[in-house]
Amino acid sequence: METDFSADCGKCFALCCTALSFERGRQFGHDKAAGQPCHNLAGDFRCTIHARREELGYDGCEEFDCLGAGQRASAIFAAENWRRDPPIARRLYASFSLLLRLQEMRRALVTAAELDIGEDLHGERLALLEQLATQADSLREDIGEEASKLLKACREFLRQLRFVIAA
Ligand code: SF4
Numbered sequence: 001m002e003t004d005f006s007a008d009c010g011k012c013f014a015l016c017c018t019a020l021s022f023e024r025g026r027q028f029g030h031d032k033a034a035g036q037p038c039h040n041l042a043g044d045f046r047c048t049i050h051a052r053r054e055e056l057g058y059d060g061c062e063e064f065d066c067l068g069a070g071q072r073a074s075a076i077f078a079a080e081n082w083r084r085d086p087p088i089a090r091r092l093y094a095s096f097s098l099l100l101r102l103q104e105m106r107r108a109l110v111t112a113a114e115l116d117i118g119e120d121l122h123g124e125r126l127a128l129l130e131q132l133a134t135q136a137d138s139l140r141e142d143i144g145e146e147a148s149k150l151l152k153a154c155r156e157f158l159r160q161l162r163f164v165i166a167a
Helices: 059-063 069-076 086-114 118-136 144-166
Strands: none
Touching: 069 086, 086 118, 086 144, 118 144
C-alpha cells in the first residue's frame, strides 16, 4: 500500500546513492563522499549490484529508506541540467537532505498518534503535521527558512511530549 512515506525509486535520480556519504565497514563495501555517485551506480540511476548488495557488503543500502524524499527532490529539479552543473547538483542534494528531515519528522508525528497525550496535544500534533505535509509536498526549492523553523517547532513539541509521557 502506497503511503505519504513510500519511496518511489523509479521517479528518483538515485539521490541516496549520490547525495549521501558512507564509509567502508559493516554496512558498506567502500568509502563514498557526499555528492559523489556510488561506483556501483549506472548512468540510468540503477544499482548494478542490486540483487547482490547483501552478499557484497552493502546491507546499509538495503536498510536505508528515504521516506519519499528522493522523488520529491527529483521532481523539483526534473527540468534542471543538474548532471552537468555542479552548483545545481548541490542545490538538489540540499533539497533532498531537507526533505529527508521533513519526511522523518512527519513519520515521527504520525507515529505519535498512538500516544496517550490528550486532545489538545493531539490537536497541536495534527496542526504541525499539516504544515509538514504542505512543505514536503510543495515541490518548491525555496522552503529552507520556513522548513527550518517548522522543524524546530516540531522538535520542541516532541521534547514536550517526553515530559508528558514521563509524568
Ligand atoms: S551499492 Fe547500489 S544501492 Fe548502494 S549506494 Fe551503490 S548504487 Fe546505490
